[in-house]
Amino acid sequence: VAFRTRHTDGELACRVSRHGATDRIELTIPCVPEERQFYQEAVSHAAGFEAGERYLNSVSGDLAPSREVVLLELAVDYNATLSVEEAESDAIKLVVDLPLEGLQH
DSSP, rough: OOOOOOOOOOOOOOEEEEEETTEEEEEEEEEHHHHHHHHHHHHHHHHHHTTHHHHHHHHHHHSSSOOHHHHOOOEEEHEEEEEEESSSEEEEEEEEOOTTOOOOO
């Protein structure tokens, strides 16, 4: 997974933990307000009832995949639960809960 930002300062932090059969990944990402809005909207789309359709349209269309495709893939293919939490004033925390045990592919 690749992330980019127009923010000129800050640190990317990654924390991985396990609770029962669920792995949690917390990424603290420095970002400008427009990027914060993108992540909030992308996580909302990934949690929505149209996530599967959005994902298929993104990967099978004639255009390049949308920027949200990675988050949609986590939700659709890996049954991940995503959320965005406030971190510092110039950062967000992207939280991904992955129920990896018992996942069938």
